[in-house]
Amino acid sequence: MNANIIKRNELLAQKVIKGLQSRHMNGYYAADKEAALKLALSLIPEGSSVGMGGAASVEEIGLKEAMIRGNYRFIDRDAMDRREAYLMMYDCDFFLAGANALTEDGVIVNLDGRGNRVSMIAYGPRKVLIIAGMNKVCPDVDSAVRRVRTTAAPINAQRFQMNTPCLKTGSCLDCKSPDSICCDLLLVRGSMDAERIHVILVGESLGF
Numbered sequence: 720m721n722a723n724i725i726k727r728n729e730l731l732a733q734k735v736i737k738g739l740q741s742r743h744m745n746g747y748y749a750a751d752k753e754a755a756l757k758l759a760l761s762l763i764p765e766g767s768s769v770g771m772g773g774a775a776s777v778e779e780i781g782l783k784e785a786m787i788r789g790n791y792r793f794i795d796r797d798a799m800d801r802r803e804a805y806l807m808m809y810d811c812d813f814f815l816a817g818a819n820a821l822t823e824d825g826v827i828v829n830l831d832g833r834g835n836r837v838s839m840i841a842y843g844p845r846k847v848l849i850i851a852g853m854n855k856v857c858p859d860v861d862s863a864v865r866r867v868r869t870t871a872a873p874i875n876a877q878r879f880q881m882n883t884p885c886l887k888t889g890s891c892l893d894c895k896s897p898d899s900i901c902c903d904l905l906l907v908r909g910s911m912d913a914e915r916i917h918v919i920l921v922g923e924s925l926g927f
């Protein structure tokens with residue numbers, strides 16, 4: 720990667736980490752996917768029960784695979800009844816997630832169709848570990864929500880082949896389709912439990 724991009728990511732990540740800390744959350748910086756995986760594994764004790772939704776960034780650094788292959792109690796939503804899996808995840812030790820966007824001052828923004836992921840980020844799992852590429856960092860809440868609505872959501876609609884206007888146009892038409900994946904918007908602007916939310920910022924582009 721270009722040295723200027725690396726330097727900018729390192730500097731900006733420090734600002735985001737300070738923002739997270741000011742909101743009683745924990746931030747870390749990993750220069751690349753390999754470092755991010757190592758850091759994530761150092762935060763999750765073996766034997767932990769672990770859940771996750773469809774988090775592309777978690778998969779891209781190899782963390783999902785490591786949870787499946789390693790000594791963890793991984794709750795695999797694809798291998799069991801989805802509702803049963805989600806209800807188990809509410810009581811898990813670690814919930815792994817991506818972020819649709821983050822602000823430079825540490826607000827985490829996510830948007831769900833069914834709300835399972837955002838509800839578990841808000842409450843339930845004992846700890847939440849978020850993996851976010853530096854491509855997710857936006858200047859402020861307005862631009863972060865705009866990113867979520869106009870970039871992440873239309874790409875997710877393609878990913879899940881939902882019957883929504885953005886599937887055909889590639890841009891958000893602010894639909895009220897029954898298949899809309901844009902139902903529940905969560906802005907995490909702080910945590911009352913300072914040990915619960917951990918964010919690993921990765922100096923690469925991850926997810927979408």
Ligand code: SF4
Binds near residue numbers: 872890891896901
């Ligand atoms: S068109 Fe509908 S589903 Fe697609 S991004 Fe906009 S609100 Fe979400």
